[in-house]
Amino acid sequence: MSRDTLSRPEPVARRAPDGARPARRISRTEARNARAAAGFVLPFLALFALCFLAPIVYAVYQSLHKTERTGPLGLGGQEHEVFAGLANYTHALSDDQFLAGFGRVLLFGAVQVPLMIVLATALALLLEGASARGIPFFRSAFFLPYGVPGVIASILWGFLYVPGISPLVKIAQSVGWDVDFLARGTVLWSIANIVTWQFTGYNMLVLIAQLKSVPEELYEAARIDGANAWQVARHVKLPLIRPALVLTGVFSIIGTLQLFAEPKVLRPLASSIDSGFTPNLHAYSEAFVGNNQHVAAAEAVLLALVACVASFVFLRLVGGRGKERG
Amino acid sequence: MTSIDLPRRAVLGTAAGAVAAACLTGCGDSGDDHPAPRERKKGQKITLSFWSWVPGIDKPVALWNRRNPEVQVTVEQVSAVDGEQYAKMHAAIKAGNPPDLGQIEFPVIPSFLLDNGLLDLAPLGAARHKDKFFGWQWRQSVFGKGIYAIPQASGPMGLFVRQDLFEKWDVPVPTTWDAYEAAAKKIRKKGAWIETFSATNGNRLAGLAWQAGAKWYATKGDTWLISIDDEPTRKVADYWEALVRQKLIKTIPDRQDAWYKDLQTGAIPAWVGASWGDALLVGNAPGTKGKWRAAPLPQWKPGGRTFANWGGSTTAVFAKAPYPKDALDFAVWLNTDPESIALLIEGGYGFPSAKKGYATGALDVDKAFFGGQEYSKIFADAGAHVDTSWQWGPGVDTLYQRLGDAFTDALGTGASFRSVLAKVQGQTIADLKGKGLKVESGA
Numbered sequence: 001m002s003r004d005t006l007s008r009p010e011p012v013a014r015r016a017p018d019g020a021r022p023a024r025r026i027s028r029t030e031a032r033n034a035r036a037a038a039g040f041v042l043p044f045l046a047l048f049a050l051c052f053l054a055p056i057v058y059a060v061y062q063s064l065h066k067t068e069r070t071g072p073l074g075l076g077g078q079e080h081e082v083f084a085g086l087a088n089y090t091h092a093l094s095d096d097q098f099l100a101g102f103g104r105v106l107l108f109g110a111v112q113v114p115l116m117i118v119l120a121t122a123l124a125l126l127l128e129g130a131s132a133r134g135i136p137f138f139r140s141a142f143f144l145p146y147g148v149p150g151v152i153a154s155i156l157w158g159f160l161y162v163p164g165i166s167p168l169v170k171i172a173q174s175v176g177w178d179v180d181f182l183a184r185g186t187v188l189w190s191i192a193n194i195v196t197w198q199f200t201g202y203n204m205l206v207l208i209a210q211l212k213s214v215p216e217e218l219y220e221a222a223r224i225d226g227a228n229a230w231q232v233a234r235h236v237k238l239p240l241i242r243p244a245l246v247l248t249g250v251f252s253i254i255g256t257l258q259l260f261a262e263p264k265v266l267r268p269l270a271s272s273i274d275s276g277f278t279p280n281l282h283a284y285s286e287a288f289v290g291n292n293q294h295v296a297a298a299e300a301v302l303l304a305l306v307a308c309v310a311s312f313v314f315l316r317l318v319g320g321r322g323k324e325r326g
Numbered sequence: 327m328t329s330i331d332l333p334r335r336a337v338l339g340t341a342a343g344a345v346a347a348a349c350l351t352g353c354g355d356s357g358d359d360h361p362a363p364r365e366r367k368k369g370q371k372i373t374l375s376f377w378s379w380v381p382g383i384d385k386p387v388a389l390w391n392r393r394n395p396e397v398q399v400t401v402e403q404v405s406a407v408d409g410e411q412y413a414k415m416h417a418a419i420k421a422g423n424p425p426d427l428g429q430i431e432f433p434v435i436p437s438f439l440l441d442n443g444l445l446d447l448a449p450l451g452a453a454r455h456k457d458k459f460f461g462w463q464w465r466q467s468v469f470g471k472g473i474y475a476i477p478q479a480s481g482p483m484g485l486f487v488r489q490d491l492f493e494k495w496d497v498p499v500p501t502t503w504d505a506y507e508a509a510a511k512k513i514r515k516k517g518a519w520i521e522t523f524s525a526t527n528g529n530r531l532a533g534l535a536w537q538a539g540a541k542w543y544a545t546k547g548d549t550w551l552i553s554i555d556d557e558p559t560r561k562v563a564d565y566w567e568a569l570v571r572q573k574l575i576k577t578i579p580d581r582q583d584a585w586y587k588d589l590q591t592g593a594i595p596a597w598v599g600a601s602w603g604d605a606l607l608v609g610n611a612p613g614t615k616g617k618w619r620a621a622p623l624p625q626w627k628p629g630g631r632t633f634a635n636w637g638g639s640t641t642a643v644f645a646k647a648p649y650p651k652d653a654l655d656f657a658v659w660l661n662t663d664p665e666s667i668a669l670l671i672e673g674g675y676g677f678p679s680a681k682k683g684y685a686t687g688a689l690d691v692d693k694a695f696f697g698g699q700e701y702s703k704i705f706a707d708a709g710a711h712v713d714t715s716w717q718w719g720p721g722v723d724t725l726y727q728r729l730g731d732a733f734t735d736a737l738g739t740g741a742s743f744r745s746v747l748a749k750v751q752g753q754t755i756a757d758l759k760g761k762g763l764k765v766e767s768g769a
Contacts, residue, residue, distance in 0.1 A: 069440070069762040073469070073548050079442065079762075091760070097731065164584040164593075184738040268408055269582055271525045272738060274731040288413035290724045290757065291441065293420065 056304075062297035063088050088298035097276035098299060102306065104188060105278050109256035109310075112192040117248060119196070120203035124241075125233050127204070128211045139208070142201035150198065154265035157194045162269050182270035191262045199255070203248040210244035211237060246318050250311050257307045260284065279303050366397070366649050373398045374653055377415065378429035379406035380639075381605065382673020386666040390656060397652045399427075409723050412437070415644075419443040424644040426653050431639040432466040433532070435474055436720040438642070440761060445643040446472040450654050458662050462714030463679040467640055475640035476657040479676030481600035482708035483533050483634045486607060488595035489619040489697065491518070499621050503565060506624045510574040513595065521596050522576040522585060523566050525733035528726030529636055530580075530598065534566075535559040536716050537634035538626060543719030544768055550719050550758060551768030555744075555751035561626075563743035570737070577737050586610040598623065600636035601689075601705035605674025608692045616694065620701035623708060633708035635716070637676065677702075677709055721757055728753050 066084035092098055123142055127135055145153065161181035163169045172179040181190045214237065222232045238245075260280040267273045267281075275289070276282035279299065287296035366372055376387065376399050387399050402425065404411040412434055418424040419441050430438060438444045452473045456464055459477050467475035487499050492509075495516050500506035510520040524530070532542065538558035544551040553559075569575040576594065578584050588594040589611040597603065607618055623633055641657040643650055660666050664683040671678070671688055678684050689702035732746040751769060758765040 067762060073545060073550065073763070159583070162582075162584045163578075164587050268526070268579060269584070271577055271579055271734055274734050275727045276731070285727060288417060289409060289727050290721070291416050291437065292760065295760075 059297045059300055062294050063301050066294050084294065088295045089302065091295055092299045092302060095276075095282075097274065098279060098282045101276050101279040101282050105256055105259055108188055108192060108259065109253060111189075112195060113249065113252040113256060115192075116196045116200050116252060117203065117245065120200045120248065121207055121238075121241075121245065123200065123204045124207035124211060125237060128208055128237075129229060129233065139205070143205050144201065145198045146202040148198065150261035151265055153194055153198050154262045157190070157197075158266055158269050161190055161266070182266070182272055184272040187266070187270055187272045191259070191266065194262050195255075195259075199252070203252070206248050207241055207244050210241040214240050242318075246315065249318070250314060253310050253314055254307050257303060257310065279306075366652055369396065371396050371398070372649050372652065373400060374427060374647075374649065374656060375399075375425035376401050376427040376429075376641075376656075377404045377411065377425045378402075379404050379411055380429060380670070380673060380675045382669065382675070383429075385669040385673065386660055386663075389665060389669065390659060394656075397649075397656065399656055404429075409726070412723055415443070416441060419644070422646070424646065426644060426647040426649070427657060428642050428644060429478075429639055430475060430642045431637060432463075432477075432480075433529075433718045433722040435467050435640065435642070436469070436718055437723055439469060439472075439474060440720045440763075443645055444474045445645045445647060445650055445653075446474060447476070447643060447650075447654055448473045450651055452476070452654060452658075455658050455662070458658075458681060459679045460681060460709075462712065463638065465714075466638070466718065467642070475642035476654070476661055477638070477640050477679035478661045479602070479638055479670070479679055480635055480709060480712075481533075481602050481637035481676050482705045482712060483537070483598065483600050483623045483636050484704050484708055485621045485623055486597040486599050486603060487619055487621055488592060488614065488617050490617045491592055491595040499619075500624050501622070502628050502630075503624045503626055507565075507569065507574070509596075510569060511572075514574050518593050518595055519576040519588075520574065521594050521598065522578050522580055522588075523570055524580040524585075525577065525737055526579055526726075526730035528729040531562070531729060532726075533600070533634040533636035534562045534598070536713060537623060537632055538562050539632075539713070541716065541768075542725075543717050545717075545719075546766070549764040549766055551766055552719070552751060552754050552758070553768035554725070554754060555747040556769040559747055560744055563747055567743035581606065590614060600676075601702070601709075602637060602674060602676040604692050604695070604701065608674075608695050616697045618696050619699050620696060620704045622704055631711050632713065633711045635709075635712050638679075639676070640679075677705060719758075720763065721754065721761065724757050725750065725754050728757075 064084060064086075065081045066087060067079050068082050069079045127139055127142075148156070160166050160168050163180060163182075166181070169179060169181070180186065218236055218240070219232055222236050227235065258280055259278040263273050263277040263281050264284070267275070267277070275285040280303065283296045283299040283303065286292045286299060374397060378401055383403075384401050387401050391398050404414055411429070415424060415428055415430075415438070419438075424443065430444075435444070448471060455476070460480075463477040463480055467473060467477060485500070489499075491497075492499055495512060497509045497512045498505065500509045506520070513520045535542065535558055538561055540553065540556050540558035540562075542552065542554050542556075542559070544553065566575075570577060576588070578588075580597075585594070589597070589607065590613050592614070597607075599606075604620075607614070625632060641660055643653040643657065647653050660670075661678070662680045662683055667678050667680060667684045668688060671684065671691060674691060677689065686702050686706050687700065689705075690696075690700050693699065693701075728750045729746070732749050733743070735741060736743060736746050751767065755765050755767060
């Protein structure tokens with residue numbers, strides 16, 4: 001697709017310099033085209049600038065400034081913003097809690113993301129390969145959790161985790177298993193469970209969509225060659241849904257770094273989640289509890305950078321082999 | 327194609343509309359940067375917005391609205407979970423669209439002053455209302471020459487106990503902290519826990535330190551003195567750490583579902599709480615009606631009478647309120663008018679800050695729940711013996727969060743509670759310096 005659109009303007013560009021045709025007529029059409037294009041593009045650019053670029057620029061600006069106060073005891077006096085250089089960044093990077101949050105989400109991502117993608121792929125292959133009735137039902141059922149907002153999902157799971165209320169804990173205890181889903185060592189995986197529950201179905205649907213677009217002939221050819229179902233899945237389906245796998249992988253990595261709603265909701269219930277459990281939660285606490293918008297902005301910028309680098313590294317790792325095939 | 331185009335166009339239209347609206351409100355706000363203190367013209371109708379989380383606050387407000395057709399007040403109930411209401415208020419101040427009035431607790435007033443978020447009510451003549459309130463509570467919102475809020479209620483601390491269980495287990499209601507520990511041991515042997523040490527509850531810890539004689543904030547000239555790691559607080563920390571390490575006390579967060587369930591089932595038969603706790607017990611452990619009693623807060627010395635305060639709030643006017651005089655009038659009326667106070671008491675909002683306008687007996691809203699006990703007398707006595715020199719400083723929300731994080735950590739790793747105090751002391755000084763204040767350690 002993209003190659004087609006790129007190659008289309010070439011003939012125009014080649015035609016222009018030779019001057020064989022009256023240049024005016026072409027430029028008139030071109031001008032009209034350009035105006036039309038601008039008409040289509042400008043609203044997008046305006047919104048893009050307003051909703052995307054402006055907040056980023058403002059965050060970067062905030063991250064480079066700090067508030068100075070005067071007045072008795074610093075109360076009720078004047079306050080003004082002054083340039084702070086990288087002070088907010090060094091402050092954020094020397095905050096153990098903030099760094100620990102990064103360590104936590106990276107560990108989380110290293111375990112949860114592969115697990116979820118494997119699960120989603122398995123579900124996609126199973127539901128796509130089967131020809132039984134009720135497939136649409138199962139597809140919707142797996143996708144359903146995605147329709148539940150993250151906050152609601154966390155509250156729901158919270159009830160299933162809190163000892164004294166949770167039926168799960170009660171069942172576990174009745175068989176002699178003293179489980180605490182909100183303990184220090186387990187709470188991260190309890191959160192991973194919520195995230196997996198929520199997003200596996202979504203990723204599954206993306207993968208199924210790509211599976212649907214694979215031409216039937218390829219499967220036929222594989223079957224004629226004597227491939228069994230497993231071999232078809234392994235050697236035909238998986239390579240063909242690779243772009244979708246990469247896509248879901250990148251989304252999941254970014255999602256992991258943005259982890260916020262689940263720990264925020266579980267925090268009042270669990271004595272094991274601190275106010276800087278994830279980098280995002282830390283930035284939130286800085287901004288809205290500590291009232292340090294400048295430090296929070298620096299942390300948000302750092303978080304964006306890490307998400308950017310992580311996605312880039314991931315794409316490089318998986319993209320190299322993709323190119324060989326393409 | 328057209329079927330796709332139409333909704334897309336509609337979406338664009340809505341988005342553009344939203345953008346335009348955002349711009350309009352934005353422009354309106356920036357125009358209000360230097361508001362002349364507007365006076366309401368006679369007969370002019372205005373509406374004041376008021377953010378509060380107090381249960382039943384809508385009733386006195388409705389009464390005000392009936393009596394003052396020209397100055398209507400609309401209440402927006404805000405969440406008080408985890409300090410969310412203050413996050414919302416700070417954000418609104420930053421964004422330039424705070425409400426006219428807000429419910430603000432004593433400890434966080436200085437944080438709002440740091441924001442220049444509250445209106446100084448002194449130039450409006452607020453000082454003439456001073457004598458209507460208990461002196462120490464009035465002073466909670468006085469900084470320098472400024473008066474920044476009208477006190478509403480306080481929270482003298484006491485001990486709630488399940489009389490029936492204490493009697494059944496033959497545990498005397500503790501009057502000293504030593505007796506409390508002994509009671510904890512006995513109750514643990516019966517399979518229950520006396521109560522919980524909630525790592526994230528900085529409010530209660532502050533109250534207990536207050537009782538022990540701590541002074542977390544003080545001022546010297548224009549410098550803040552921070553003393554979280556002082557001897558009285560260490561004593562309190564050591565005491566609760568001993569209970570935790572001996573496994574005599576639970577460590578679940580308080581005022582959460584699991585805790586309420588424990589109260590309801592008797593798994594936790596006591597609570598070091600505050601006067602407003604009656605409403606919490608009634609609302610969340612209805613099955614224990616008639617079984618609870620209130621007792622004075624345990625003392626460090628036998629026969630002592632040193633009490634403390636947990637919570638307490640004010641009605642403050644935000645800095646940009648366009649009709650400050652009317653806002654002040656409402657705040658004073660809300661917290662001094664006898665009928666208003668009666669309605670607030672009914673809602674369970676705490677101990678009135680106003681000296682007159684209520685009878686102590688009226689505070690026994692849930693007498694039946696406490697087996698007919700006139701429990702408000704316990705809290706009235708506690709309120710009369712609160713060390714009134716306690717002062718709050720800026721950044722208390724952050725301080726509570728720091729304490730919560732450090733105690734959470736200490737419960738998990740086994741680090742000492744003293745090390746928590748030392749750590750938070752250092753962090754608090756650094757936090758306040760980071761805000762451009764002059765700070766020193768007072769401990």
